[in-house]
Amino acid sequence: MAKTKKRYICQACGSVSHRWQGQCADCAEWNTLVEDAPATVFSQKHDLSAGGRPVQFVALDAPGVPLVRRSTGLAEFDRALGGGLVPGSAILMGGDPGIGKSTLLLQAAARIARSGGQTVYISGEEASGQVRLRAERLGLADAPVQLAAATSVRDILTTLGAMDAPALLVIDSIQTMYSDTIEGAPGTVSQVRGCAFELIRYAKESGAALVLVGHVTKDGSIAGPRVLEHMVDVVMSFEGERSHQYRILRSLKNRFGPVDEIGVFAMEGQGLAEVGNPSMLFLSGRETPLAGSAVFPALEGTRPVLVEIQALIVRLQSGATPRRAVVGWDNGRMAMLLAVLEARCGLSFSSAEVYLNVAGGYRLSDPAADLAVAAALVSALADRPLDLRSVWFGEVSLAGEIRPVAHGALRLREAGKLGFETGYGPEDTTGHSPGLNYRGLKQLANLVDRVMSNP
Ligand code: TYD
Numbered sequence: 037m038a039k040t041k042k043r044y045i046c047q048a049c050g051s052v053s054h055r056w057q058g059q060c061a062d063c064a065e066w067n068t069l070v071e072d073a074p075a076t077v078f079s080q081k082h083d084l085s086a087g088g089r090p091v092q093f094v095a096l097d098a099p100g101v102p103l104v105r106r107s108t109g110l111a112e113f114d115r116a117l118g119g120g121l122v123p124g125s126a127i128l129m130g131g132d133p134g135i136g137k138s139t140l141l142l143q144a145a146a147r148i149a150r151s152g153g154q155t156v157y158i159s160g161e162e163a164s165g166q167v168r169l170r171a172e173r174l175g176l177a178d179a180p181v182q183l184a185a186a187t188s189v190r191d192i193l194t195t196l197g198a199m200d201a202p203a204l205l206v207i208d209s210i211q212t213m214y215s216d217t218i219e220g221a222p223g224t225v226s227q228v229r230g231c232a233f234e235l236i237r238y239a240k241e242s243g244a245a246l247v248l249v250g251h252v253t254k255d256g257s258i259a260g261p262r263v264l265e266h267m268v269d270v271v272m273s274f275e276g277e278r279s280h281q282y283r284i285l286r287s288l289k290n291r292f293g294p295v296d297e298i299g300v301f302a303m304e305g306q307g308l309a310e311v312g313n314p315s316m317l318f319l320s321g322r323e324t325p326l327a328g329s330a331v332f333p334a335l336e337g338t339r340p341v342l343v344e345i346q347a348l349i350v351r352l353q354s355g356a357t358p359r360r361a362v363v364g365w366d367n368g369r370m371a372m373l374l375a376v377l378e379a380r381c382g383l384s385f386s387s388a389e390v391y392l393n394v395a396g397g398y399r400l401s402d403p404a405a406d407l408a409v410a411a412a413l414v415s416a417l418a419d420r421p422l423d424l425r426s427v428w429f430g431e432v433s434l435a436g437e438i439r440p441v442a443h444g445a446l447r448l449r450e451a452g453k454l455g456f457e458t459g460y461g462p463e464d465t466t467g468h469s470p471g472l473n474y475r476g477l478k479q480l481a482n483l484v485d486r487v488m489s490n491p
């Protein structure tokens with residue numbers, strides 16, 4: 037005897053609830069709960085301890101199939117993937133609308149096709165004509181990519197089943213796909229999950245590398261169920277400010293490689309160009325020393341990137357609540373730094389508006405940015421420019437100490453190579469770069485002294 041029980045799935049975060057509610061208890065979104073296909077609950081306990089086939093165990097060092105990767109033809113894409121596409125793997129690629137996901141994947145598909153691999157590009161969002169126009173604009177129209185506009189997973193899998201498995205299968209996007217075995221409109225949790233499941237199964241069985249394009253919600257997470265992230269092998273996000281030229285491809289999860297490598301691209305008239313050496317990219321035109329600007333030697337995976345951090349402080353006359361705005365860094369982290377600067381160094385930001393910007397549309401996630409942000413803030417507050425040829429890195433503790441961070445030597449080496457003359461950072465950084473003066477700072481107060489001693 038089976039009895040059915042209703043359940044409701046949040047379309048924003050995928051959490052399950054047994055009662056309909058106006059607001060999701062997990063992600064606090066409104067009106068996102070939708071009734072799911074009834075789950076079957078057996079009242080009688082089935083005995084699962086008999087009747088199955090024995091499962092074979094293997095040793096961890098048993099010889100397996102070696103991992104062969106296929107290049108996407110774009111070195112930056114390969115780098116973010118950890119060395120290239122793994123056959124049979126599933127990749128989920130998220131990113132804001134218009135950031136360039138379709139462009140990147142069309143370019144990769146064309147490169148693979150030109151090098152003799154079979155590639156299939158299924159567009160559920162644009163008509164084939166539109167994709168062809170883009171290919172023409174990118175100068176890729178002659179690449180033998182198999183292009184189709186389709187949204188029915190049954191049609192797609194039937195077609196693929198009748199041909200040799202492609203090296204790369206692009207589904208743009210998973211939210212537009214539709215399976216006739218599942219109820220609900222395309223884009224709902226059950227549709228997205230069901231379609232992804234079928235496509236991933238095809239990839240695993242055929243050995244095709246599958247890329248699913250995923251929409252992102254306004255807070256940046258991939259729309260639809262989080263389960264999608266569990267189902268795939270690699271989760272990538274394509275980031276950047278649409279108004280800026282630069283785009284960063286990052287892997288957030290990778291079952292076949294490291295997750296801290298990035299690929300850097302520039303969006304140009306001819307599509308995405310690879311930026312092989314991005315270390316100077318995020319320094320805006322810096323010629324005259326300006327108060328409130330500090331350079332931070334960031335590290336993305338194994339690759340150093342020099343980033344300019346800009347702070348602006350506006351004193352308020354009235355007693356209005358001052359604004360704090362941060363672009364490219366963590367809001368909470370800036371509030372913490374301001375508090376530490378007030379408590380440990382006696383500086384006052386309380387009656388001033390504070391704006392912080394990371395140049396070039398870059399998003400910093402490296403904890404070593406604290407010192408550079410503090411330097412920019414102090415410099416802006418005191419209206420004293422920092423030395424143009426200096427870089428700053430280190431983590432700041434609540435006690436105002438400058439803490440050591442990973443790869444100090446690598447950061448300094450890159451800064452030295454690019455003509456910077458002085459590095460400021462935690463006291464016990466070893467492996468200083470020749471040609472670069474290194475000054476270890478113990479406390480935030482030492483930073484304030486340094487800034488104040490500048491003319
Ligand atoms: P697209 O790949 O359609 O973005 P997504 O699939 O992530 O939504 O990229 C669209 C944007 O890229 C569009 O705003 C114009 C820009 N673009 C260029 O600047 N140059 C180009 O050669 C192409 C093809 C697009």
Ligand code: MG
Pocket residue numbers: 137138139161208
């Ligand atoms: Mg697109």
